[in-house]
Amino acid sequence: MDNNLTGAAEIQIRLVTKQSQYAVPDVPYTIDATVSTSDLNNLINTLLFGQSDVKTINFDFLIFNQFLQGSLVDHAKNNNGSFENVIEIEYIEKYPAPEPQDCLLHDDWVSAVKTQGNWILTGCYDNTINIWSTKGTHVLTIPGHSMPVKALSWVSLNERNAHFISVSQDQTAVLWKWNIAENSVCSLCIYKGHQRGIDCVDVNPNANIFATGSWDTVLKLWPAVSQEMDGDLVMNDTSKNCATKAPLMSLQGHKECISAVQWIDSETILSGSWDQTLKIWNLNLEGIQSEITANKSFFDVSYSPLNKLIITASADKDLRLYDSRSNHGPVIRNSYLGHSQWIQSVTWSKTNEYLFLSGGYDNQNKLWDLRSTKASLYELLGHSDKVLDVDWSNPKYFVSGGADNSVRIFKSQKTLMKNY
Structure with missing residues (x-):
């Protein structure tokens, strides 16, 4: 340990930010080594606004590429840092607490949620799919599967029609067309080929192929779209008799249930397994x-195209960050501690490379910043039983489904800034 840490009474810091509207003079400041985030917040607000009655702005602080938690001296000790030189502290406007919106009640466990635009798909253990608006209005209940619906994925959405896929423990995937104006749904294709229940699904970036992972340990690829005409997707089969489709490809290599699948690009797929x-x-x-x-x-696993990193949810209390580009040495970048039971679901922000959302068997959703390993930014409370799925496809809404038969919607109170 650096001796400069044990005897440091005062240290010199330099305050920097990528958010130019909050920039302070770029000069060294001498402060007490025991100051914490609240002290630094007071300092920056005083530098920005003086002693006026302007509303205080809350900031987070990055030192040694980690969020400050506790005092400066303790943070430096925990990160093998030194106070021998001027310490650079980056400050960022604190992400505001998500605001609880609606509770959407179902008749059984909600095992799948997926948002697109102003619509939310939910999959349920009563074998149904439901369509909701992001404002909490129930639009439609769709029967069709004979066992619980485990995952959902949107294929396309415009003002007139939407297409989406559901997968179920009944070993089938179904492609649906929703006529939004008439609020009617028809099934276009049934996909059969798995030998056990299907647990996950994802559509490729071109929206013409989707992948499914099953308890039969096989990853399968299927056709979703044939062509595009007049701005509307024309599906492979639009006859009144629902067609049955066979897989385009079967990929074998896993030894137990495939619990998560995601397209990295049009030629690359990520899968996670038991x-x-x-x-x-x-x-x-x-x-x-x-x-x-x-x-x-x-x-569950989630890959971010913004930072090329993978966050995982596992059969313990920790989230883990992996670097898929590492060809040698440790690939775990960080672990994130905060859940008290197994973590069932995780997803990255679509617009911010640092933020991700998790849901666990401790009935909690948590919002994280990858630079804060020891504590989440916020706990999104509301579920009274384990969280089974979380979704952040629409940057404005955090959505989760749980074993309390409910979907919880939380609204982001802030448009994410590029340099957050």
Whole structure:
């Protein structure tokens, strides 16, 4: 440990920010080594506004690329830092607390939620799919599966029509068309080929192929769209008799249930499994491109195209951050501690490279910043039973479904700034 930490009474800091509207003079400031975030907040607000009655702005502080928690001296000790030189502290406007909106009640466990624009799809253990508005209005209940619906994915959405896919423990995937004006739904295709229940689904960036992962340990690819005409998607089969489709490709390599699947790009797929592995598949090779092995089953995984990192939810209390680009050495970048039971679901922000959302068996959703490993930014309370799925596809809304038969909607009170 650096001796400069134990005897430091005062230190010199330099305050920097990427948010130019909050910039203060770029000069060293001498402060007490024991100051905390509240003291630094007071300092910056005084530098910005003097002693006026202007509303205080709350900031978070990055030191040694980690959020400050506790005092400066303790933070430096925990991060093997030194006070020998001027310490650069980056400050960022604190992300405001998400605002609870609606509670959407169902007849059974809600195991799948997926938002697109102003609409929310929910999948339920009563074998139904429901469509809701982001304002909390129930639009439609869709029967069709014979067992619980485990996952959902939008294919397309415009003012007139929407297309989406549902997968179920009944071993089938179904492609649906929703006529928004008439508020009517028809099933276009049934996809059969899995030998056990399907647990996850994702549509590729071109919206013409989707992937499913199953308890039969096989990853399958299926056709979703044939062509585009007059700005509206024309599906492979629009006859009154719902067509049955066979898979385009079957990829084998996992040894237990495939619990998560996500397209990284049009030729690359990420999957997570109960067999304690993450696999990245190359479709040109029709096989595994790389693999990450852990010591816990993966319940969910999420890849961010913004930072090229993978966040995982596992059969323990920790979230883990992986770098898929690492070819040697440790690939775990960080672990995030805060849940008190198993973590079931996780997803990255679509607009911010630092933020992600998780939901667990402790009935809690948590909003995280990847630079804060020891505490989440916020706990999104409301569920009275375990959280089964979370979604952040619309940047304005955090949505979660749970074993309390409800969907919870939280609204972001802030448009995310690029440099947050």
